[in-house]
Amino acid sequence: MTLNLNKVSDAYFDRIFASKRTESPVAAEITARVLLVDRYTTPIISMCYTQSQLLSNDIILVELIESQNTLNVMKHLNCIVYIKPTKESIQSLIKELANPHFNSYRLFLNNTINKGDLERLAEADEFEVINQVVEIFQDYLIVNDNLFTINLSEPLIAHQVNPVVEESNSLVSLLLSLKKCPIIKYESNSLELKRLSSEILYNINSNSNNNLFDDLNRKADTPPLLLLLDRKNDPITPLITPWTYQSMIHEFIGINKNIVDLKDSKEQVTLTETQDKFFRESMYLNYGDLTDKFQKFVEAYKKETKQSSIENLQTQNLSELKKMLTKFPEFKKLSTNILKHLNLISEIDKEISVQNLWEIGELQQTIICELDNHQSVKARLSEILDKPQVSTVNKIKLVLLYSIRFHNTNELTLFINKLNNPLVTDPLPTVSQIALLNKFKTMFNSNITTSSNNNNNNNLGNIFQNRKININNLFNNNKNNDPKNDNIYLQYTPRLNEILNALVSTSQQEATSSIKSTLATLVPDNVAAQYGSNVQHNPVQDIIIYIKGGVTYEESRLVYGLTESNRKINIVIGGDTILNSGTWLTELYDRVNDTSTTHEDDGLVDRRKQLREIL
């Protein structure tokens, strides 16, 4: 595996927290340390590193650098500063250096720092307290081994003149951290991606970062690939109710920076792949498998604890008892873990039954994969729309999916009328929801045409079937896919799958050309110099995907499945946020409210013009 985000972060944190000890094992050097972070790096650390890990590395205090004024002077402590090189953080650090609270400082920056800032720091460091300045590249959040999000917090967007620059900086840091100098491919119909990609290309080609990108592919025989996608081209995936563990948690409860807020028990639980073995094994399982797995897990636990329960102890001798007691903390850990997952699963279960999701989920899959003919789908949909117990949001989702697949204005008005009927729908849909229903098709029409055209051409509803065969051919190990395909709730595969297939299978030119044509390619100078001009025909090995507008856990699972079944390909996926249907719908409402219909068309024309100019 050449792409594993958690490994990168481990290496980085080792470097930040532990290197001192290995470098100089002299006893005098060991002192307690304090960690100064800013608000950008706090989540980066907290998502991959635990408090106890920090403590075991003698980090006895963690402070925000913004609040450096309130610190006590503690010259016994050495300080590790880990900040993002932004204006504010650098300013705070300069203040700190003018009146150092700690004995010595080691400075780590999570992205490239520009020369001016470095000089300012050098000037501010009057007392020569900084021992080390290291750039590590970690301007992104690691969610899973293969899933990252860009660290765009709200205040940042407001402050920053150009969010694209921020985005590109983050992605560049990701590339640098993985030591990849990629070819960039992006969906050419998106203006944002056009901007972003050229920004990244500029970043790679320019010398402003001291040729950091030179020589990164030294040991790779094929250049990696940075794939920039736009959520607008696939508005369906976030709408579909997911049925795998991690996705479901996000859909029904919500994961924020790996923290889940359980409303019932009013507690926060953290979900990390690295710390939680059960979660690691079950995060991609579908609901059925998940419950099985959980049951086995609980049973195993019971067996263990029963063996060593207090009653059993009476018969056993003292040494057994001793062994038991030493094992006790482990059991406690295990039981809290079980409790955590039990809470999560029961919450999910509750949601599923409350929202009537078995039925709705099945219909969703049926609509989007065209597993049934038009008439019966319509009948089933109107049946569900007539049910008062189904929530408005779920109804809207269904109608949206329906409108994408079978566009028919009459039917749509019929459905909207049903939605507006206070007898069967409660609460009534808002204005923006109705507006969205009306416009959804036109909003995304141009983007989805490719796939729907395919449908028409094939004249059959089994385009997805075809695609599956494709996958199976490609990833010779099709055992993974088969059982999933049998599951009615997991019929839908995101559009990403199609794109990846097209990229991976270089030989099957004909079948994939339609998708390939939607991708534009930029080749950095370094890559062109190393691999020659026709790099695009090389086989693909490492792919870094960035979905502008938000990624879904479902897509992360897809990527995981692909890499598991085809070990030759490494994929990492990310986005600016992680979407669930709720967040995606609110974003859609916003978009609908922003643009009136006439404006929309104008905007499109404008966009085309702009695109032409850029090109």
Added chain:
Amino acid sequence: MSPGNVSLTSKSRRNLGSPFKSPENSISQTHHNIFDSDTGDSSPTPTRGNYKNSTKRKQRLPKNESIDTEHDDNEDTHELSPPTIPPKDDDLQGPNGRNLAKKALNRTKDRGSSVSERETTAITETPSTTLTNTTEDEANVNCPICNEPMVNLYQLNRHIDDIHSEGKEGRNSFADTEMGPKLSSISDGHGSLGKIFNNEFISSDIKKWFSNKSVEREVDYLSPSKRKIIKMDLLDDDRGFSLSDSSNGDVFREPSPGINSNLQNSASPPPKFKNRLSRSHWKHPSTTTSCSIRGCGKTLNVKNGVVNCRKCGLLYCYAHTNNRVRLKNSEIEGSPPVYDFGKDGIWCKCCETCYNNKPDLLEGTQANSRDLTGSFSKKRQELLDDKQLNRTKVQKRFIKLTNLLAEKSLLNKPENTNSIWNTISNNLAANKGELEREKIGYDNWQNDKDVTNCTICFVKFNVIIRKHHCRLCGKIVCDDPYGARKSCSIVVPLPKLMEKLSNLNYSRTVKENYDKIINNESLRFRCCVDCKNALLYDWKLESSKASGQNEELIFVIYNAILAQKHQIESLLPKYAKIVESTDESDETYTNRLRVKLMSFLKDFENLTIQFRNKFFVVHNNKLTVAEKFVADSRLITNIYQSSIMFLQENILWYKQLNDRHKEIEQERLEKSKKEKAAETPEPPRLTKKQIRELREELMVMNEQKFIVENLIQDYTKSRRFEELSSLQENKQELDKTIESLEAELGDFGF
């Protein structure tokens, strides 16, 4: 090209009758010879696929070369259709000049085996005059291009193929040149048939080669002759898998007019070498019968595939060569190709192992970072030097200013009572500004008119924001200690500064009257923030060493804890290693280590307890930070937590290790006991009577055991668990006695 191959080659030549008449047959024959498999004619064979491929490829040679090299690996496995006769010559369009050549070739073909050696060579010569010496004497052939001596024509053919073809691929000359002497010995031995082969082979091949060079003339030659080439190749190498190679090699040929001209002028230097990958390391299929991947075990045959990994040369089945890597020939002659990472590398098929050994995969995920310490500290040093200079300057001026002010105040004091002196002092006061200016240097004293903004905060001066001169650097700064602007300048009381900077080299009068000056609060002057900081730099450096009282207390203990921790951390892994290694290491050393660790752990624990006692109080059965240290409560709790955590983890580990160590020791003891027991003579043989008694005892025991077991079952059924335990104990005892009895009985048992 191993010697084994070569000998096979000659053998097959002899065995096959006259392959000329039925080329198709000869192919299938050899094919059967090689693979010894049951595949009929209908089943696809790699040989045939390759055959077709190669012919196909040659036809479109000049055009599609680059594509071919790209896909060459794929094609030679996927194209599996039975061999077809290459398209007719007419299909190939070319200028008229080719017809003549075509006829010439047809002539060669018609004559077939009956044609004499001499005649064939004559045909060979026709295209070019420079070739005259190539075929005169078979044992003494020279390359027309580089004049390298060749042993026979076949070798020359290979030589030209390998060295002078202008392919994109890497070069491989050594294999063939090395082969030279071996081949010669063989060719001496075999009959005229073989020679004809060679001759014909080379003639057609050279022609083909020519046709590549000069498309104008001889493209038509290609198709008929090619069939022969392939045939020949097959016959010569006697191995199906080699076919693909030769075809691969052919693909890399490119039309190059440069060589053509070279041919006509043999004196010119040889063209640059650029050839295909080395194949000398390839394993012959006869040496391996199954896929070299461990655990695959598929026999290598036509169905499963017989494929050489281009990197390591071992043989694999299709399923395990489905990878592609970029390769180039290694620098060292004779060693297998190496990985390449540039545009010159060739995409090749390789085995799983070689794929997984790609450097980027071996390396795995690697975190990247850049150390800027060097450039940072360099920059800092530059700036620091400047600052140091500035500091000394400011300090000097401060001394001067202090002297001035102090002397004046000393003068002033007695005169306060005297009115005359007062006026003079007023005069002096008027002059004071002048004097101050002098001390700084008039050049440094900024002119009011030149400055419109504060030099520090850049605020624009106006009626309210007044201009002020710093008395140490002479710059004009603003003054607003309370406003939104930072206080760029302040009026500093001299005594305060002098208190902090008591060791400076003041004038004698100042030193003598130090106490007076210190107490004179009225002495003050204005200075800017920069100068103040510069002036107080040393003092700050000195004074900042100390930290708060509480912290002092905390860190005294904590540092001790850390020291212990460090010791434990360094010793424990050592101990673990010794215990895990289980070999008979120095027993005393292990014990010493254990004792040492134990004491460290104890110390650690004690210190932690001490820490707790000092900073925590038990309040309502809860540990809370003592009131005195509430300010640092976070620090204290963190420290305590980390210590407890460390203690828990490491004590556990230590105990586990200890147990393990004991077990091992026990085992060792037993082992040594056994060894001793083995040395001692066997126990005396039992008498018949004893045996009988023992047997009876054993029987009784077994019966009892049976009863107890039944009881246990019953009790478990009726859930009378409280009695179960005693029964189980009973049973265990019985088991033991039975065991011992059986051991005693030895061979005389049941």
